[in-house]
Amino acid sequence: MTNESTQTAPADDPTAAFEELRRAVSLTRAAVEGLTAARERIPDYSDTLGEMLAVQKGADDRLSRIERSPAISLSPAVMAAEIVKASEAARAADRKQMHDVRDEMIRAIGRLDTMVDHGRAAHHQRRLLISTGIGAAAGAMLLMAILPGAVARSLPESWHIPEWMAARTIGLDQREAGERMVATSRPKQAKRGR
Secondary structure: OHHHHHHHOOOOOHHHHHHHHHHHHHHHHHHHHHHHHHHHHOOOOHHHHHHHHHHHHHHHHHHHHHHHOHHHHOOHHHHHHHHHHHHHHHHHHHHHHHHHHHHHHHHHHHHHHHHHHHHHHHHHHHHHHHHHHHHHHHHHHHHHHHHHHHHHHHOOHHHOHHHHHHHHHHOOOHHHHHHHHHHHHHHHHHHHHO
16 A cells, blocks of 8 residues: 555655554554454364364374384385294294194093993893893703702602602692692593593
């Protein structure tokens, strides 16, 4: 604005110069008043700025920890070698754990096989014991059927063991048992004679 007025008004006109000065002062005054009013309308950002500062400080701390990390100072080739070494160590630990689990499973399977074998052996022993018991009972019955007669026939006749055994079998005394045996044996002898 000052340039426009100097071009339109001659330099030696005091009224124009004064008018020009008055406009410049009023503009300056309006600008100062506007700045003062604008400053009063500005909200207080001190809490928000404090929070932002705390966040920035936390980020700076994390960044400084990252910068101090040994991984940052490694070259990509060295980092790749470190990753390979770490993965091999992890795989070795996994391999060892898998071998341990496999060995434990083999031991468990062995224990199960042993238990099954013991069960089979017990079942076989039971069957063998039952069949032996049945065979022994049958043999004892056969022996009891044959042996008393053979023993009775081998003893002297004066002892009358066969007669005594017959009486015991029939459940009578010897005389009655003898009479009964004679009575029942006559029809057979008569049939034989014919």
